[in-house]
Amino acid sequence: MKKTLKVLNDMIEMGLIEQYAIGGGIAVLYYTEPVLTYDLDVFCLLPVDKSELITLSPIYEYLQKKGYRKDGEHIIIEGIPVQMIPAYNEIIEEALNEAAEVKYQQIKTRIVRVEHLLAIMLQTYRPKDRERILLLLDETQIDMIYLEDVLKRHGLMKKWLTFRMRYNEK
Amino acid sequence: MKNNEKMWQGVERMSLAKNKRRRELARLPFEKKISILLRLQNVAREMSRISGRKRRDVWEISG
Numbered sequence: 001m002k003k004t005l006k007v008l009n010d011m012i013e014m015g016l017i018e019q020y021a022i023g024g025g026i027a028v029l030y031y032t033e034p035v036l037t038y039d040l041d042v043f044c045l046l047p048v049d050k051s052e053l054i055t056l057s058p059i060y061e062y063l064q065k066k067g068y069r070k071d072g073e074h075i076i077i078e079g080i081p082v083q084m085i086p087a088y089n090e091i092i093e094e095a096l097n098e099a100a101e102v103k104y105q106q107i108k109t110r111i112v113r114v115e116h117l118l119a120i121m122l123q124t125y126r127p128k129d130r131e132r133i134l135l136l137l138d139e140t141q142i143d144m145i146y147l148e149d150v151l152k153r154h155g156l157m158k159k160w161l162t163f164r165m166r167y168n169e170k
Numbered sequence: 171m172k173n174n175e176k177m178w179q180g181v182e183r184m185s186l187a188k189n190k191r192r193r194e195l196a197r198l199p200f201e202k203k204i205s206i207l208l209r210l211q212n213v214a215r216e217m218s219r220i221s222g223r224k225r226r227d228v229w230e231i232s233g
Contacts, residue, residue, distance in 0.1 A: 001204055001229075001231055003231070004193060004231070029198055029203050029204075029207060030203070031196070032196045033192045033193075033195035033196045033203075034195060034198075034203045034206040034207050034210060035207075035210075036207070036210045036211065036214055037207065038211065038226050038227070038229075045224065078231065079229050079230030079231045080229050083226070102203075104201060105201055137191075138189075139192060139193055139196040140196065158199055
């Protein structure tokens with residue numbers, strides 16, 4: 001994974017991405033007990049080109065030139081299927097900006113804050129998201145004031161209250 | 171009745187111990203969790219092979 005993170009960091013230096021942060025299953029695993037996942041979800045802020053289009057093409061071209069192959073929606077970087085996800089809404093943009101800087105084997109990387117991770121999963125709300133929210137609530141220290149602020153600003157408070165009532169959690 | 175009570179006490183103890191273990195696992199360093207993830211992927215792959223389900227690729231990483 002060290003090599004994969006190095007490739008991501010190189011892409012920032014080269015200006016292919018402005019910033020990135022790990023989300024999805026690996027971010028959940030960072031905060032909880034190890035959970036089974038197969039891909040590395042990477043939220044990224046992309047530079048806007050002259051036509052003001054946001055496109056992943058330059059990233060894929062760069063990675064394919066380096067010999068990394070595409071596999072469906074993933075690109076396999078140093079043995080890990082990576083899904084590059086452009087910041088497609090305000091909550092992800094905010095999660096990217098406020099992500100925590102951490103190290104993996106001395107390599108700097110960024111992981112979305114647990115409160116943003118929870119809010120994003122509440123927004124996507126697939127069965128596995130609901131399962132992961134419960135895991136996060138059970139095993140992680142969550143700043144509830146910060147979380148509620150995020151949820152209120154992004155219109156997720158009602159969904160959050162319904163979720164808590166349904167699962168009778170904290 | 172007494173046997174039932176004893177059984178429930180046992181289940182409760184087991185459940186508390188499991189929760190404690192899960193919280194301990196949550197506190198492991200990131201690197202250690204990734205190495206456990208690789209083991210989980212291999213176990214899942216083997217189980218899929220046995221049950222004839224589609225196998226997912228495991229990460230091919232050295233570190």
